[in-house]
Amino acid sequence: MTPTAPRYPLILAAALLAGVSFWIGRTHVDEGIAWVAWKGACVALLALWAAMNARNGDGWLITVVMVFGALGDVLLERSQAIGGGAFLAGHLAAATLYLRHRRLARSGSQTMLAVVLAIGIPVIAFLLTRQPLVAVYALGLGAMAGSAWASSFPRYRVGLGAVMFAASDLLIFAKIGPLATSPLPGMLIWPLYFLGQSLVAWGAVTTILRWKDNDDLHHRL
Template identity: 35%
Template sequence: MPKRALIERRPWLLASMACALAWLLLQGGQTPGLYLMVLRGGALVLLAIYAALRHRGSDTRSLAGMLVLEGLGAGLLETMPLIALNLLLVGYLVGLGLFLAHRRPVMDADRRAAALALTLGTPLLCFFAADRAGVGVPLFLGLALGGMAAAAWISTFARSRVGLGAALIGAGNVLGIAALGALAGAPAPILSLAAWPLFYIGNLVLATGVTGELRMRDDFT
């Protein structure tokens, strides 16, 4: 099993991380924009392949679909922002459905409060970021993003990984939207460089957390 894991799964994860790091390091250089688009989108697509190979099932296919849509959206964000934001919107709706299917039957007050904050706070932050940047954002993007993060937080998956990962994705999206223009006088490239690590690490933590939990449940049953 360890050899099979090395051959089938780990190279995809390492390639995903390499693409994410390469995009960050090549910003501001002479690398053509098309290559940067491929690197940023490819990081999420490779992560989706890793997730699909690590666990086989309908839940993992939903997760992989979300990651692929995020990858396409991230890759096209600076050149075709409207299409990119709509791809992200659909991706978060897929993620929302995945986490609602694993909602906790009983929740404590802390989880409820955090879920409410994510549901309401995320679209507000997206709206203010877009307004200050002077860009248009799909109406339901913030709601879908906040709903996905809240659903992940109250799901049966671990908050320390899946819930945290979803929250980081939300933070990365807010900065990414702001990077389309300028927020509080900050240059857009700086915001973009800050947004990408949050966005990618959030997806990395979420994807490994979901697939790891699903594998553990399969082993238990």
Template identity: 30%
Template sequence: MTGGEISLYGALALGALYGAGFCYRGKGPAGLVVKTGSTALLALWAYLAGGPALLVAALALSSLGDLFLALEGEHWLKPGMAAFFLAHVAYVVLFWELASEERTLPVLAAQVVLVFGGAFFVRWLSPYLGVMRVPVFAYAAVILVMGAAALRLHTAYWLVTLGAVMFIASDAILSLQLFRKPADEPAGIAPSLAVWFLYFGGQALIAWGMLGAAL
């Protein structure tokens, strides 16, 4: 078994473990290691498989974001968002380089729905953001650009496009948990599972689709 295969299987095992036993519970050192390790191993797999540097960078920055968000205290939210912001910038550049030369009407329509739907969602959420208003607006802008870029990828990268959409869906659910749920109300199991598996599954599909199409 190669180092790349070990990294991939390790990432999938840790991702499943975090979803099964940690994502809906309180923060702790064990969950932090499992969560951060799952995406770090995806980055290692992409590197060992000879994936694009921007893919490796995006996954590594996402792992850093996972680390910050797994730490106790609300003051880690902004560093976590900053790490994911940079990860999305890397994805935008990568997807832009691989964009299909032809922009069809269905693709354009999907981009319009995504961007305007996302903008409406953030506008609806804005009264609940408080001091996080500007960071959330900036983050929403970059992730919507990332999604629009993914929608324009060649059909050979359809797994990447699906993964990007799953990533956006995960963040939408997470934003409701962070800003609309009462602070004294525990996170529900179903939303927590949805956030994690959409996020981790999306990242895994982006990596898998990018590496598979590049072979």
């Protein structure tokens, strides 16, 4: 049986084009409504692509993850607290999806890394900022990254993408603290974030479609 290929590749291509062009052009455009819309469109297009390929609850759950990501991108420009809340909701939705599909056969090192991500990310976030609310947010971020790494989704797509998202956020926290005057966070935050989201969307959607094909075949036999 040939696995179902994701549909609407032009939407995915548009998302990638939006993300790359925003990275290149973000500093050359005034941060007005058009700039915010451009920023939000990047992950919103990933959400649209995931929705167009959704066939079951898992497909809609990864769509929800991307929707909250797009909302977070836009709302952060109005309020860090509200934008962070949208991202936190997305992390919790993602962790729910990943925990539903835990990888049963894991090596000790894989399990250890998942635990390190889950615990280490909020600890590092707090040490960088000394802000309890940041640490609370980072608990969700760590749960998302750790559960992604321990899930049955492809580790070098979904797992790596989740870790890149977490690294992007840690750079944001470092920009608040020890890297306040460094150009490094500004150079790396968006590419890590958007590439991470893209890897998560691609890996999750293609894997869920494959699982759906296998489930349909099982029920026909």
